[in-house]
Amino acid sequence: MATKAPATAAQKTWSFVGRIFQTGKSIPSIKNMDTDDGAPRVSRTDADYKYASGAGPNAAGLSTLEKNRVRSRHEYLTNEYVHRAKQIRTAYTVGGGLRPHIKGDPNLQRLWDAFVINSDPSGLLDFYAQQALAFGEQLEGGEVIALPRNRLPEDGLPVPLQIQLLESEHMPIGRIGGMPDNAIAGVELDLLQRPVAYWLYDRHPAEGYVLGTGVPSVKRYPADRVFHIFEPTRTGQLRGSAALSRVLSRIRNVENYEKADLMRKEVAALLGVAVKMPAADDDVAKVLGLKADDREEGQTWAMAPLEPGGIFGLPPGADISVVNPNDSSTGYKEAWQTRYFGVATGLGVPYFLLTGDFSNIEERSLRFAMIDFHRTVEADRRRLNHQLNRKVWRAFLDAAERAGWKPAPGKTRADFEVVEWIGEPLPHIHPVQEVTAQRDAIRSGLKTFAKSLQESGSDLETFIAEKQAENALLDAAGIILDCDPRHITKAGGAQDATETPTRTQRTA
Structure with a gap:
């Protein structure tokens, strides 16, 4: 064979x-x-890869969701740079609010303004402040839930609708309280893997010991009545992970490094004095109160602590030794910067905005970093508009109709279903150059005036109305500003009052 x-x-x-x-x-x-x-040989430096997981988007995230969320909240509460990162992301993304551009219906605009003021059931915030709170909570806890609450006429609200925000802890991680088998971490799915319902605690599960209410129960909410805000990073992901998760270990390393360096500084600042006394004769022993068995040469005596300007005497022949530990701390600044570069990157915030360290940064580098950060802000705005604002707007239209609103003549509700949400303008990096470039883009036809106004946080209809009102007030008062193209040219001369201004003069 x-x-x-x-x-x-x-x-x-x-x-x-x-x-x-x-x-x-x-x-x-x-x-x-x-x-x-086929078993690979794993080196000591790559030992962590040995335990790398190939779990799916939900199994991988849920296994560490609660642990990372608790640690994230701790860091946001105690670490000033993490708290600062949350402030920066929220201020740039939401600022004074993402506002709907309502066209052609002043009544609907007035109803929206009334809703903004009364949107918070607690009465602490308006809707734009709720936007900021929701976005910040999504960064800290990984997700946030908004519930539209319809109100009764006797509540006295101009628009019978309010928005209640819930922290991510309101959604359980496990299957409890009679959840069906097709529910994953509080999200109930249909056969096409679409969310059809959310299971939420009726109270915050971590507040029971404060309120004395015990363990809360869970309740099923239809998916169209739950606005779930989080940043999905994998296809099929159902729950959000705190933005801080990816840099938790690095932040902890920075904190431990600072503690170790502080300990070195404290040790280096210690100052001690050792006094080596000579053999004490009868007179010295009597002064010092020494016993017979203590009268030996070379004995070290305890002394009172040193004080600024202190004066004390020693017997003849005493030897003083000063103990002053050396400071062995070197390279602290470089190590600190290197670590916080990683923290800033993980949190999506420019390093100089996070730390306030603008040293060794050129204008070109500053502009590049801010342009890149602005792209992050625009992506955050789009996601917040899609997950929260768009759904709130539809609930608002329903409530406005219950309050008696009807579309203006010639329009239907379908004309108002989709609105454009306009955020505060992102700050200029180089105002002169950017405004000049924007003006040239409009004049050359590469950008519309309406688009330019939108980027500035306004809209064409509002601009026209405000400009007409402003011109009317100036004309009534007989005031002519040197920036008014109706009267003054770009060169500073007076417009010809006997002729209608030409197209060039009007745009000068």
Whole structure:
């Protein structure tokens, strides 16, 4: 009987790869495979990769969701730079609020303004402040839930609608309280894996010991009555993870490094004095109150603590030794900067905005960093508009109709279903150059005036109305400003009052 030739290295490799595809296991690096079963050799520095998980988007996130959320809240509460990062992201993304551009219906605009004032059930915030709170909570806790609450006529609200915000802890992680088998971490799915309902605690589960109410119960809410705000990072992800999760270990390392350096500073600041006394004769012993067995040369005596300007005497022949530890701390600034560069990157905030350190940064680098940050802000705004504002607007239209609102003549509700949400303008990096470039883009037809106004936090209809009112007041008072193109040219001369201003004069 013929013997089977030993398998070559290539045959072993392909056999191993075949087993991988059959079992669905992850494929280790072929370069490091030295055994027949394909087990890779793991170095000490790569030991963490040994436990890398190939779990799905929900299994991977839910396994550490609660732990990371608790640690994230702790850091936001105690770490000034983490708190600052949350403030920066919220201020740039929401600022004074993302506002709907309501066209052609002043009555609807007045109703919206009334809703903004009364949107918070607690009465502490208006709707634009709720936007900021929701976005900040999404950064800190990973997600936030907004519930539209319809109110009764006797509540006396111009628009019978309010928005209640709930922290992410209101949504349980496990399957409890009669949840069906198709519910994952509080999200109930249909056969097409679409959310059809959310299961929420009726009270914050961590507040029971304060209120004395015990363990809260869970309640099922239809998906169209729950606005779930979070940043999905994987397809099929149902729950959000705190933005701080990816840099928690780095932040902890920075804190430990600062504590260690502070300890070195404290040790280096210590100052001690050791006094070596000579053999005490009868007179010295009597003055010092020494016993017979203490009268030995070389004895070290305890003294009172040193004080500024203190004066004390010593017997003849006493030897004083000063103990002053050396400061061995070097490279602290470089190490601190390196670590917080990583923290700023993980939190999506420019390093100089996070730390206030603008040293060694050029204007070109500053502009590039801010342009990149503005892209992050625009992405955050789009997601907040889609997950929160768009849904709040539809609930507002329903409530406005219950309050008696009807579309203006010639319009239907469908004309108001979709509105444009306009945020505060992002600050200029170089105002002169940017305003000049914007003006040139409008004059050359590369950008519309309406788009430019939108980027400035306004809209064309509002601008026209405000400009007409402003011009009317100036004309009534007989005031002519040197920036008014109706009367003054760009060069500073007076417009010809006998002729209608030409197109060039009007745009000068």
